Amino acid sequence: MRVLITGANGFIGRQLVLRLLETGTLRGRTIDALLVVDRCLGALPEDGRLRRLPGDVTESAVLRRALADGVDVVFHLAGIPGAIAERDYELGYRTNLLASLELMQLLRAQPSPAVLVFASSVAVYGDDLPPRMNGEGDLQPALTVGAHKQMVETALVDLSRRGELDGRAIRLPSVVARPDGTSGLLSGFMSDLLNAFVRNTPYCCPVSPEATGWWMSVRCCVANLIQAAELEVDSLRSRRVWQLPVLKLSVAEVIEGLVELYGEERRSLITHAPNPQLEAAFGAFPPLRAPQARALGFSHDRNVASLIRNALTPPGAPRRGRPQVRVKESLQ
Structure with a gap:
């Protein structure tokens, strides 16, 4: 099996690479080649299965080179974070929208449809959220990144309907714990809080203690990406x-x-x-239930203690012993 990961040297991409190298299989088959695309790939481990393809996904030649010998599964993680995409519209447009559409166009040319897992975002919902959500909320993006994610979702669904792709898009919440100050995400304070506490250093949080968010650890995120790839077509029920x-x-x-x-x-x-503006946008998330996703095997981190452990022990790293805490599982 040949697997492609775009954005492979990003925060989530690196952990996905480690997990796939560790397990060595996907969809019941052995991974023979793991093709990794990013502008810089130096942080990835040495492994004979890795095929390093340095370059920018906005360059058509890079994508064509990655797909030259065909792929079976693609994890499309490459993207420009919301804060940066808002400041530099052209960069976000080229990376988050045009490169994603170009990737799907190139995949259409394969003899058989590839499985495409697209990392979408809760940014598609916008800021005006209802008191409770069930995963079926109206899409009203308040940021350019959310608008571009929605457009890619629409194209993915259409090409899957046509039988030219086997696409699956999952909407990610804030994923922690990212390295300090490197994410370009307006919700980066969620990771900064965890990192400061663990390092035993002071931190001034830009939202109040009452601010609520949707949280997920990188370990849980990687498990959900793989679960999306593992789903068989007959279980998708047209979704x-x-x-x-x-x-x-x-x-x-x-x-x-x-x-x-x-x-x-x-x-x-x-x-x-x-910061009132930041808290209004990233500190007022309502309860959310996702019964359709849970029925297909997607999951969250269970409770706050597991979230913290999973966030600070990424895939591929041994779990370090920490004090045992009894916390009831969240019903969210």
């Missing part, structure tokens, strides 16, 4: 886009979980200086 289950947690709940794991003495590390 091609899913809202993933999430943990809806307040910043205060996350801090309590960190205190339970790392000690009360660290609580004073965290102070708050709320």
Whole structure:
């Protein structure tokens, strides 16, 4: 089997590479070649199955080279984060929209439809969210990145209907814990909070303790991406886009979980200086249920303690012993 990952050297991409190299199989078949595309690939491990294809996905020649010998499964993770795409519209347009459409056009030329897993985003819903959601919310993007993700979802569904792709799109929430200050995401404070607490360094959080968000660890995210690829066509029931289950947690709940794991003495590390605009956009997420996705095997991190452990122990890394905490599973 030949598997392609775009954005392979990104935060999520690197962990997906490690997980696939560790398991060595996908969809019941051995992975013979793992093709990885990104502008820089130096952080990835040495492995005979890796085929490194350095380059930018906005360059058609890079995508054509990646697909020259055919692929069976594609994980399309490459993209420009929301804050950067908002500042530089042309960059976001070329990367998040045009490159995604070009990839799908090239995949159409294959003799048989490839499985395409597209990393979409909860940004498709916009800011004006209802009091409760079930994964069927209206799409009203408030940021360019959300508008582009919605457009790609539509193209993926159409090409899957035509039998030219076997597409699956999953809408990701904020995924933690990203390296400090490198994400370009407006929700980057969620990772910064975890990282500061673990390093035992002060952190001024730009939202209030009451701010609520949809949280997911990178370990859980990678498991959901693989689950999307594993689904068989007869289980899709004509659906091609899913809202993933999430943990809806307040910043205060996350801090309590960190205190339970790392000690009360660290609580004073965290102070708050709320940014009203940021909190309005990224601190008022309602409860969300995703029964259709859960029925297909997608999952969240269960509870805040598991979220923290999974966020700080990415795929491919041994789990380190931490204090045991009894926390009831979330019903979100």
